Amino acid sequence: MTQTLHIVGGGMAGSEAAWQAAEMGVDVVIHEMRPKVETFAHKTGNLGEMVCSNSFRSDDDEQNAVGLLHWEMRTANGLIMTTADEHRLPAGGALAVDRDPFAETVTAKLKAHPRISVSYEEITYLPQDGHWIFATGPLTSTNLGAAIQAETGAEALAFFDAIAPILYAESIDMSKAWMQSRYDKGETEEERTAYLNCPMDKDQYEAFIDALLTADKTEFHEGETAGYFDGCLPIEVMAERGRETLRFGPMKPVGLTNPHSPENKAYAVVQLRRDNALGTLFNIVGFQTKMKYGAQTEVLRMIPGLENASFARLGGIHRNTFLNSPTLLDNQMRLKSKPHIRFAGQITGVEGYVESAAMGLLAGRLAAAEILGIDLPTVPQDSAMGALIHHITGGAEAKTFQPMNVNFGLFQPVEGLKGGRRGRKDRYKAYTDRAKAAWQDWLSHS
Numbered sequence: 238m239t240q241t242l243h244i245v246g247g248g249m250a251g252s253e254a255a256w257q258a259a260e261m262g263v264d265v266v267i268h269e270m271r272p273k274v275e276t277f278a279h280k281t282g283n284l285g286e287m288v289c290s291n292s293f294r295s296d297d298d299e300q301n302a303v304g305l306l307h308w309e310m311r312t313a314n315g316l317i318m319t320t321a322d323e324h325r326l327p328a329g330g331a332l333a334v335d336r337d338p339f340a341e342t343v344t345a346k347l348k349a350h351p352r353i354s355v356s357y358e359e360i361t362y363l364p365q366d367g368h369w370i371f372a373t374g375p376l377t378s379t380n381l382g383a384a385i386q387a388e389t390g391a392e393a394l395a396f397f398d399a400i401a402p403i404l405y406a407e408s409i410d411m412s413k414a415w416m417q418s419r420y421d422k423g424e425t426e427e428e429r430t431a432y433l434n435c436p437m438d439k440d441q442y443e444a445f446i447d448a449l450l451t452a453d454k455t456e457f458h459e460g461e462t463a464g465y466f467d468g469c470l471p472i473e474v475m476a477e478r479g480r481e482t483l484r485f486g487p488m489k490p491v492g493l494t495n496p497h498s499p500e501n502k503a504y505a506v507v508q509l510r511r512d513n514a515l516g517t518l519f520n521i522v523g524f525q526t527k528m529k530y531g532a533q534t535e536v537l538r539m540i541p542g543l544e545n546a547s548f549a550r551l552g553g554i555h556r557n558t559f560l561n562s563p564t565l566l567d568n569q570m571r572l573k574s575k576p577h578i579r580f581a582g583q584i585t586g587v588e589g590y591v592e593s594a595a596m597g598l599l600a601g602r603l604a605a606a607e608i609l610g611i612d613l614p615t616v617p618q619d620s621a622m623g624a625l626i627h628h629i630t631g632g633a634e635a636k637t638f639q640p641m642n643v644n645f646g647l648f649q650p651v652e653g654l655k656g657g658r659r660g661r662k663d664r665y666k667a668y669t670d671r672a673k674a675a676w677q678d679w680l681s682h683s
């Protein structure tokens with residue numbers, strides 16, 4: 238059997254995967270459909286094209302989880318990060334780049350590598366053998382999407398994300414909120430207290446609806462279908478359909494009793510649910526939204542108990558092809574039903590250029606190690622890379638899985654440090670110090 242690694246898609250993830258595998262000594266073919274087949278967002282035939290903003294976000298590797306991912310990728314000689322550094326533009330603490338020279342350089346470096354060749358073609362099937370990484374991104378071509386769906390089942394591949402905001406558990410005011418499942422349903426105490434509830438009286442509810450109706454919203458990108466399904470309507474669209482719609486939908490107050498004020502029946506209740514096994518993150522149930530980020534934080538902090546909420550990620554609805562990775566992929570990013578195929582990048586359920594490139598870096602290294610017979614230890618969960626791969630391949634709730642940005646809520650807590658906002662600086666430094674050591678140790682094995 239051939240030892241060549243085939244990578245489908247030469248975006249953020251595919252470019253990084255190819256570079257990593259080739260640098261480890263494996264021959265790579267990148268199969269890229271552009272410029273022959275276009276997407277609505279890409280504008281060139283370059284590899285590593287940034288489709289929208291020109292920012293890789295924060296470059297602070299001590300206090301920010303994205304900055305930490307930058308650091309981990311630089312330490313692994315990452316193509317995307319080292320090329321970004323060469324084309325850096327002034328942007329304060331963020332890493333912004335001159336996008337065209339950036340992508341042109343990524344393309345030139347890949348084409349100049351003696352172990353890499355590029356084949357400009359659309360791949361429309363899942364091959365039966367060989368070594369493959371599929372990194373076809375949020376705009377995976379329709380034919381390939383159908384082939385993936387045939388393999389995984391219709392339920393396991395989504396074509397839109399509908400992201401409800403996710404916030405840090407520690408930033409919720411529990412003197413107003415309480416834990417209880419509707420009608421105390423559940424066999425165990427854990428199930429009976431699975432939801433976190435935030436109550437509203439009539440005035441608070443009416444003010445909240447007014448704020449939703451007047452908030453700034455984002456439009457769909459040109460070429461995106463605005464036909465989201467009724468099952469995941471944005472909350473502001475529900476509010477437009479009638480002031481009471483939310484009170485009979487995701488904000489219904491029935492079956493819940495506020496222990497802080499048992500005699501007062503709440504007029505409406507916002508429910509939150511655990512978003513990860515660690516219990517550090519909660520999502521707001523049914524609150525997918527197209528409100529602009531600034532408006533979102535303002536409106537959501539009107540919810541009693543969430544006045545000081547700190548958000549791990551804000552909500553959104555986008556055209557986005559992604560797998561239900563917690564059920565489909567193993568911890569090496571291999572498709573459980575066809576382990577010669579790996580997935581990488583945004584299609585695995587991470588979100589953003591940096592996270593996608595990071596998952597490409599891991600997939601490239603893991604595939605190359607397999608081909609070369611190197612036995613790599615599991616990616617350490619204490620590193621940013623490890624926290625992310627652990628989340629998408631098992632740590633996240635499979636039933637409600639939606640794409641995720643890297644954030645400190647995905648990290649296992651460091652024992653003995655102060656919680657809350659006051660202890661944040663020390664806590665983040667402890668996370669990043671621990672992550673760097675774990676990541677360097679893992680790299681030393683390949």
Ligand SMILES: Cc1cc2nc3c(=O)[nH]c(=O)nc-3n(C[C@H](O)[C@H](O)[C@H](O)COP(=O)(O)OP(=O)(O)OC[C@H]3O[C@@H](n4cnc5c(N)ncnc54)[C@H](O)[C@@H]3O)c2cc1C
Nearest residue numbers: 246248249250270289290360373374378582583589590593
């Ligand atoms: C409209 C839009 C705006 C976005 N804005 C931002 C932003 O501002 N910041 C941010 O961080 N993230 C943004 N994202 C998310 C962004 O797409 C990802 O973060 C990142 O580009 C994903 O990397 P990737 O390698 O997984 O996919 P991509 O970079 O999209 O690369 C996938 C590649 O696969 C190719 N391909 C697809 N199907 C096939 C096939 N069948 N055969 C061969 N090749 C194929 C595509 O042509 C593409 O080159 C945006 C996404 C979209 C859709």
